[in-house]
Structures are given as C-alpha cells and as structure tokens.
Amino acid sequence: MNRPLLAPGAADALLFDLGRVVLDIDFSKALACWAGHAGCEPAHLAGRFSRDEIYRRHETGEIDDAEFFAALRTSLGIGLSDAQFLEGWNAIFAGEMPGIEPLLARAAGRLPLYAFSNTNGAHVEYFSEAYAGVLGHFREMFLSSTIGLRKPDAAAYAHVVKAIGVPAQRIVFFDDLAENIEAARAQGLTAVHVTSPDDVAVALAALGI
Structure with a gap:
C-alpha cells in the first residue's frame, strides 16, 4: 500500500484507535x-x-x-x-501510552479528534471513568459495542466517515493493527500504522500540528 500523504492542511479530522494507540493494553x-x-x-x-x-x-x-x-x-x-x-x-488496561496525552491535547486545539475502537460494554464502562481525562480530548467515540460494527469491516469505516461528515481522504486514522490500516486505506482514509507514540508525533508534525 502507498504510504500516507501527510502535509500541513491535509486533514479535516483525526481518528484514533484506543488500544495501544491511546491506552496501553497488557492482556x-x-x-x-x-x-x-x-x-x-x-x-x-x-x-x-x-x-x-x-x-x-x-x-x-x-x-x-x-x-x-x-x-x-x-x-x-x-x-x-x-x-x-x-x-x-x-486488568488489561495498563495506563496511557507514554506521551500521548500532550500530543492529543495539542492536536485537539487544531482539529476535531475522534476515537474508533473495537471494544465491549465492560471495557467501555471501565475506561470511560478510569481514563476520562485523556479521552476527554475526543469529540466523539465510535465504539464497536455501541455502533454494532467493528474493524476491519468496510461497513464500520463507512459508518464512521459518514458520522464525522468530512471526505474519507481528509480523515487521518491512527491504528496499531496492519489489517485495520489496510482496510481504512481501502475505504479512502489516510492511515498511519502506529507502532509507538513516536509514530503519532511524527505524523502530527508532518500535518503541521
């Protein structure tokens, strides 16, 4: 797949997976x-x-x-x-990913932030309270157990893009799983494969954020 084209002014919205992008997970x-x-x-x-x-x-x-x-x-x-x-x-929630909170805080001052995560009711109830601070940067969270759709299904991405209300190519999506990145790109989103918080920092810098 082509590498995402990231440049100042290239995005109207930022979309983040939660697990291993915003919140650390240790199963x-x-x-x-x-x-x-x-x-x-x-x-x-x-x-x-x-x-x-x-x-x-x-x-x-x-x-x-x-x-x-x-x-x-x-x-x-x-x-x-x-x-x-x-x-x-x-018990799988092991804290925030290192350095992610200030990155989200800075980005939220420039663009609307959204979350898109495969999760379940028990985890939503837990992390919504335990990590209310960092999650407060998101304008809306699209959670599989709520929308009834999960990544990497095409319908899940279509639902989220429609709800955000901007063209798919103007949404930059951050996820730690290659299959979710490939599926996002197939639906027209610009996608960044996150292997560490540094990947988020580099992408935001490229976007001029």
Whole structure:
C-alpha cells in the first residue's frame, strides 16, 4: 500500500484507535488474574483463549458481559464468578501510552479528534471513568459495542466517515493493527500504522500540528 500523504492542511479530522494507540493494553494481566483465582498457571489459559465468534459478538454488542463470561467459563475450563472474570477483563488496561496525552491535547486545539475502537460494554464502562481525562480530548467515540460494527469491516469505516461528515481522504486514522490500516486505506482514509507514540508525533508534525 502507498504510504500516507501527510502535509500541513491535509486533514479535516483525526481518528484514533484506543488500544495501544491511546491506552496501553497488557492482556497477560487478565490471564494472571484469572489464573490466580482458578489456582492454575496463566500459560494453561493462554492456549485456550480465542478471539472467536463469541468474542466478536461481544464486541458488537450482540451478547452481554454475562453471556461472554459464561462462554469463557466453558472455553477456559475454570469456574470463576462473573465478578472475578470482570476483574481480570478490566486488568488489561495498563495506563496511557507514554506521551500521548500532550500530543492529543495539542492536536485537539487544531482539529476535531475522534476515537474508533473495537471494544465491549465492560471495557467501555471501565475506561470511560478510569481514563476520562485523556479521552476527554475526543469529540466523539465510535465504539464497536455501541455502533454494532467493528474493524476491519468496510461497513464500520463507512459508518464512521459518514458520522464525522468530512471526505474519507481528509480523515487521518491512527491504528496499531496492519489489517485495520489496510482496510481504512481501502475505504479512502489516510492511515498511519502506529507502532509507538513516536509514530503519532511524527505524523502530527508532518500535518503541521
């Protein structure tokens, strides 16, 4: 794919994924928490956890937390309570990505910022409160469990572009997953693959922000 063309005045809106772009994620913390409650080794659970159809349906709001945790109880083979599953599920949030907050604060003074994330109701409830400060820079957040669509599906990008209300090519999208970047570019967005906060800083500088 072509590299994004970033230049001063090239964007009317900035769109950010949350996980590993704005918020740091460490899934091993969930496995460690669950294993602690279950009295087993985290490695025992790691091979059993799958981002399967149930996982995807949870992210699009088709099933609730209780149904998702019931499925985990079966797939992981551990008899945890919903509260114990929730504790581990929310333990994955490891803080803000280093240096991202001042970058967002500066960018928000120049352009409208939006978030676009695959997530679920339990996580939304948690991070909306725990990270209210940094998330306050976003004019609107498009969350898969709310809009019923998830990346990298084309319909998800079309929904977000329409809601933002500017041409796709005038939206610069930041995401850490290559498949989401490729899908965004296929829908006409300018996309930046984020491997560290430095990638965000470099892109913003190129945009004159």
